[in-house]
Amino acid sequence: MDLRFGDSKPTDEERAAIDTLLGPPESSWEGADRSDADLRWARGGREARERRDLLLPGLHAVNDRIGWISEGALDYLCRRLTVPPAEAYGVATFYAMFSVKPRPATVLHVCTDLACAAAGASELCAGVEAGLGLGSGVSVERSPCLGLCERAPAALAIKAGDPVRTAVSAPATVERAVLAASSPDSAPEEPPAALAVPQAGDPSLMLLSRVGVVDPASLDDYRAQGGYTALRQAFAIGPAGVIREVTDAGLVGRGGAAFPTGRKWQATASQPDRPHYLVCNADESEPGTFKDRVVMEGDPYSLVESMTIAGYAVGAHKGYLYLRGEYPRALERMEHAIGQARARGLLGDDVLGQGYAFDIEIRRGAGAYICGEETALFNSIEGYRGEPRSKPPFPVEKGLFGKPTAENNVETLVNVLPILTMGAQAYAAIGTGRSTGPKLFCVSGSVDRPGIYELPFGATLGELLDLAGVRKRLRAVLLGGAAGGFVRPDELDIPLTFEGTREAGTTLGSGVVLAFDDTVPLPRLLLRIAEFFRDESCGQCVPCRVGTVRQEEALHRIVDRTGADAASDIALLREVGRAMKDASICGLGQTAWNAVESAIDRLGAYE
Amino acid sequence: MTLIPLGIPRRLLEFTIDGEPVRAPEGSTILDACRSVGKDVPTLCQGDTLAPKNACRVCVVEVEGSRTLVPACSRKAEADMQVLTDSERARHSRKIVLELLASSVDLSTTPEVAGWLKEYEAKPDRFGPDAARLNEEPKVDNDLYVRDYDKCILCYKCVDACGDQWQNTFAISVVGRGFDARIAVEHDAPLTDSACVYCGNCIEVCPTGALSFKSEFDMRAAGTWDEPAQTETTTVCAYCGVGCNLTLHVQDNEIVKVTSPHDNPVTHGNLCIKGRFGYQHVQNRD
Numbered sequence: 001m002d003l004r005f006g007d008s009k010p011t012d013e014e015r016a017a018i019d020t021l022l023g024p025p026e027s028s029w030e031g032a033d034r035s036d037a038d039l040r041w042a043r044g045g046r047e048a049r050e051r052r053d054l055l056l057p058g059l060h061a062v063n064d065r066i067g068w069i070s071e072g073a074l075d076y077l078c079r080r081l082t083v084p085p086a087e088a089y090g091v092a093t094f095y096a097m098f099s100v101k102p103r104p105a106t107v108l109h110v111c112t113d114l115a116c117a118a119a120g121a122s123e124l125c126a127g128v129e130a131g132l133g134l135g136s137g138v139s140v141e142r143s144p145c146l147g148l149c150e151r152a153p154a155a156l157a158i159k160a161g162d163p164v165r166t167a168v169s170a171p172a173t174v175e176r177a178v179l180a181a182s183s184p185d186s187a188p189e190e191p192p193a194a195l196a197v198p199q200a201g202d203p204s205l206m207l208l209s210r211v212g213v214v215d216p217a218s219l220d221d222y223r224a225q226g227g228y229t230a231l232r233q234a235f236a237i238g239p240a241g242v243i244r245e246v247t248d249a250g251l252v253g254r255g256g257a258a259f260p261t262g263r264k265w266q267a268t269a270s271q272p273d274r275p276h277y278l279v280c281n282a283d284e285s286e287p288g289t290f291k292d293r294v295v296m297e298g299d300p301y302s303l304v305e306s307m308t309i310a311g312y313a314v315g316a317h318k319g320y321l322y323l324r325g326e327y328p329r330a331l332e333r334m335e336h337a338i339g340q341a342r343a344r345g346l347l348g349d350d351v352l353g354q355g356y357a358f359d360i361e362i363r364r365g366a367g368a369y370i371c372g373e374e375t376a377l378f379n380s381i382e383g384y385r386g387e388p389r390s391k392p393p394f395p396v397e398k399g400l401f402g403k404p405t406a407e408n409n410v411e412t413l414v415n416v417l418p419i420l421t422m423g424a425q426a427y428a429a430i431g432t433g434r435s436t437g438p439k440l441f442c443v444s445g446s447v448d449r450p451g452i453y454e455l456p457f458g459a460t461l462g463e464l465l466d467l468a469g470v471r472k473r474l475r476a477v478l479l480g481g482a483a484g485g486f487v488r489p490d491e492l493d494i495p496l497t498f499e500g501t502r503e504a505g506t507t508l509g510s511g512v513v514l515a516f517d518d519t520v521p522l523p524r525l526l527l528r529i530a531e532f533f534r535d536e537s538c539g540q541c542v543p544c545r546v547g548t549v550r551q552e553e554a555l556h557r558i559v560d561r562t563g564a565d566a567a568s569d570i571a572l573l574r575e576v577g578r579a580m581k582d583a584s585i586c587g588l589g590q591t592a593w594n595a596v597e598s599a600i601d602r603l604g605a606y607e
Numbered sequence: 608m609t610l611i612p613l614g615i616p617r618r619l620l621e622f623t624i625d626g627e628p629v630r631a632p633e634g635s636t637i638l639d640a641c642r643s644v645g646k647d648v649p650t651l652c653q654g655d656t657l658a659p660k661n662a663c664r665v666c667v668v669e670v671e672g673s674r675t676l677v678p679a680c681s682r683k684a685e686a687d688m689q690v691l692t693d694s695e696r697a698r699h700s701r702k703i704v705l706e707l708l709a710s711s712v713d714l715s716t717t718p719e720v721a722g723w724l725k726e727y728e729a730k731p732d733r734f735g736p737d738a739a740r741l742n743e744e745p746k747v748d749n750d751l752y753v754r755d756y757d758k759c760i761l762c763y764k765c766v767d768a769c770g771d772q773w774q775n776t777f778a779i780s781v782v783g784r785g786f787d788a789r790i791a792v793e794h795d796a797p798l799t800d801s802a803c804v805y806c807g808n809c810i811e812v813c814p815t816g817a818l819s820f821k822s823e824f825d826m827r828a829a830g831t832w833d834e835p836a837q838t839e840t841t842t843v844c845a846y847c848g849v850g851c852n853l854t855l856h857v858q859d860n861e862i863v864k865v866t867s868p869h870d871n872p873v874t875h876g877n878l879c880i881k882g883r884f885g886y887q888h889v890q891n892r893d
């Protein structure tokens with residue numbers, strides 16, 4: 001590799017931010033001042049190059065401290081890691097939370113996505129911009145879903161510095177959002193995670209049973225509430241036993257694709273290539289989804305324990321928790337929990353004295369929905385652009401760092417705890433034949449009690465909406481998030497199972513249930529969905545990169561039209577949508593047209 | 608006698624293409640197999656010496672049992688696969704992909720695409736006059752080559768050629784995301800401020816003419832570029848002893864650009880700045 005670095009130098013602060021992460025540079029080859037010794041030896045870049053995966057943490061370090069990433073900072077980081085500056089620039093410009101242009105130290109992300117739009121996000125944005133005034137030192141950025149939909153409208157303030165400060169305002173008013181942005185330290189604390197669980201305390205809960213009951217900061221409390229019995233059980237039955245239980249329990253993935261978890265683990269465990277990795281997908285950027293956040297905020301040790309079990313089952317000694325960059329409180333709770341577990345021998349070289357080594361490393365995303373796609377997530381961790389890889393080969397064979405990898409959603413993993421404590425049989429008896437166990441639903445929009453609901457698979461959409469207190473004059477329900485589909489108010493008897501929704505021609509996706517009453521203008525909503533996909537497309541393949549743009553343009557043209565006036569554009573949308581579904585590389589492009597299509601077909605959106 | 612390394616014999620896979628039985632060595636792509644039986648599948652981003660990126664999706668074919676269409680250029684053939692290269696489904700996607708591309712970038716210098724647009728009855732105009740386009744001005748910032756990203760289909764070939772697959776210089780990368788994604792050097796600087804060593808290997812692989820010799824760019828602007836009138840002569844580069852092959856493209860007795868044969872075992876199409884651009888002395892006739 002023949003690298004050339006520019007002349008721009010980092011400021012002292014930028015250098016300090018990077019050195020705090022990487023340690024001081026050892027020689028001028030790495031960006032230190034030149035010493036006599038440096039003239040006599042040359043160090044190849046291999047060692048540093050193997051740390052390429054520190055590129056994303058390095059970009060975070062600079063962005064956190066300064067608020068944006070300058071040429072000098074990027075070049076210095078590249079020198080330290082032997083990464084070509086052009087590539088690092090490509091990575092830095094991929095993520096929405098980074099800026100390579102100067103901007104104020106404080107950024108206020110105001111959510112303008114579906115639930116927040118319905119709750120008045122555009123007025124909030126306008127109000128905040130007016131309230132802050134010019135030269136406020138705050139940059140207001142319109143953001144996709146912040147995963148706080150139960151408290152819409154939402155805003156997140158991030159103030160660069162050492163340390164970086166964050167404040168969440170939700171439900172946000174103009175005054176509270178302005179306060180969060182102008183002085184994040186004095187903004188009121190967020191309500192406890194349990195407030196997002198309207199059923200909290202209900203004895204029938206399995207996955208959410210501890211949220212609001214357990215102290216999320218206390219490992220002892222977690223153990224007192226039954227924590228770590230599942231891991232003991234796992235050690236008692238061995239890795240093959242765990243995989244057998246998970247398979248017999250019929251657990252399928254909760255991240256959207258509904259792939260059988262036991263099969264994934266078995267396929268990973270049986271690969272001869274080493275090491276194996278476990279990755280927990282906590283990127284959760286699907287608009288309308290916030291369940292993983294609530295689990296991590298309210299019961300963080302349950303995820304640490306279930307990742308340990310999963311790692312043990314697939315033969316991994318290292319687990320990565322890829323955590324969405326917009327979740328400061330979940331990050332803090334998970335960091336704390338992992339630290340405590342490590343200090344107490346529940347992670348590390350000898351977990352529970354059983355001779356099994358396992359540790360968890362957190363990687364923060366930086367604002368890219370596509371990084372939730374499993375292979376894009378690998379690229380993101382490895383320090384490349386978060387672009388999906390083409391499959392085959394599948395992750396179980398060549399995943400993170402090219403090694404066999406099992407990747408699972410947070411909710412999927414925490415299901416392993418009841419499977420091991422109650423046994424596969426008892427677990428499989430919950431729900432329906434092909435959708436077993438409990439399921440988390442993220443209910444928001446036009447309901448009185450938005451939040452996470454836990455129900456056994458098989459409850460109907462109507463039952464769930466009744467629980468949440470659905471408001472009168474329901475116009476439409478979006479199932480499965482932006483990548484899902486709309487259903488009508490007269491279809492509320494759809495059973496909430498994978499097979500039931502499939503039969504009804506829709507999808508359960510990641511468990512989003514967004515209700516809209518008839519005050520919400522449907523064409524605007526569809527436009528927002530199209531805008532979301534256009535913004536979030538990675539840009540790699542033509543059907544998605546250009547198709548999402550053409551889709552949005554057509555929806556703009558017909559936003560105030562119906563019937564014959566809209567017909568030709570709808571025909572165009574259908575043709576483009578069909579090719580996007582058929583020819584895109586990954587699930588983003590393949591599903592980007594689903595919601596709009598369902599709104600046209602099921603809701604008669606433009607009739 | 609020249610020894611040609613044969614490698615270990617490969618198993619033959621049997622499967623069908625458009626209902627006809629075919630056999631192809633293990634490891635072949637569907638595209639290889641199609642071409643070996645004389646079936647034509649259009650390709651834009653595929654390159655003969657680069658790992659397929661399968662980004663353009665114009666080569667998609669239908670494979671029995673697969674939920675989506677698959678890119679022929681990168682999907683390996685498997686035993687008993689049933690491939691349809693010209694089904695209504697595949698043709699539909701190809702047509703849309705061609706329309707999407709032609710409506711957003713300038714394909715006037717992309718070989719073969721005009722024919723495909725006709726063949727698939729693509730109508731790029733139907734997205735209306737306001738359809739977003741790249742609308743980039745050509746970047747003319749050095750005397751050797753011009754980057755006209757208005758013609759770029761983001762096939763990633765130049766990035767792969769400049770990076771770990773050919774040149775190992777890593778001067779260019781894809782930056783930004785979605786429709787705003789572009790090829791650029793670090794900090795979006797001019798090429799002259801980048802790591803570029805002007806080997807021109809990126810021009811060699813660019814399928815659309817987005818990257819071109821300054822000589823070609825100027826002649827096109829002046830209306831004097833006349834490809835049919837050009838002759839091509841392959842010779843050995845005289846600068847050093849490596850033995851790279853040069854193909855001189857000559858028009859009116861002047862070298863107008865230099866390429867290199869991809870099947871040459873020494874270079875596989877790679878050259879350095881001297882072989883690629885250092886031809887002025889040949890035509891210095893004073």
Ligand SMILES: Cc1cc2nc3c(=O)[nH]c(=O)nc-3n(C[C@H](O)[C@H](O)[C@H](O)COP(=O)(O)O)c2cc1C
Pocket residue numbers: 252253254255256257258259261281282283284285286369370371372373374375407408409410412413586587588
């Ligand atoms: C565009 C896109 C975004 C995704 N986002 C997420 C996500 O945020 N969280 C998640 O768990 N899975 C997400 N997925 C699904 C993952 O690719 C993968 O299927 C899942 O993490 C596997 O875990 P599971 O088997 O436990 O469901 C996404 C998929 C696509 C195509």
Ligand code: SF4
Pocket residue numbers: 370387388536537538539540541542544545584585586587588589590
């Ligand atoms: S479908 Fe979209 S997000 Fe997925 S690889 Fe293609 S461009 Fe990227």
Ligand code: SF4
Pocket residue numbers: 768769774776777778779802803804805806807808809810
């Ligand atoms: S001329 Fe060579 S070094 Fe320069 S960008 Fe192209 S491939 Fe890279």
Ligand code: SF4
Pocket residue numbers: 758759760761762763764765766790809812813814815816817818
């Ligand atoms: S410049 Fe040419 S080679 Fe590079 S991505 Fe664009 S079309 Fe492909």
Ligand code: FES
Pocket residue numbers: 111112113114115116117144145146147148149152153154287288289
């Ligand atoms: S937080 Fe705004 S829509 Fe989810």
Ligand code: FES
Pocket residue numbers: 649650651652653660661662663664665666667678679680681
């Ligand atoms: S040629 Fe196959 S995807 Fe481009």
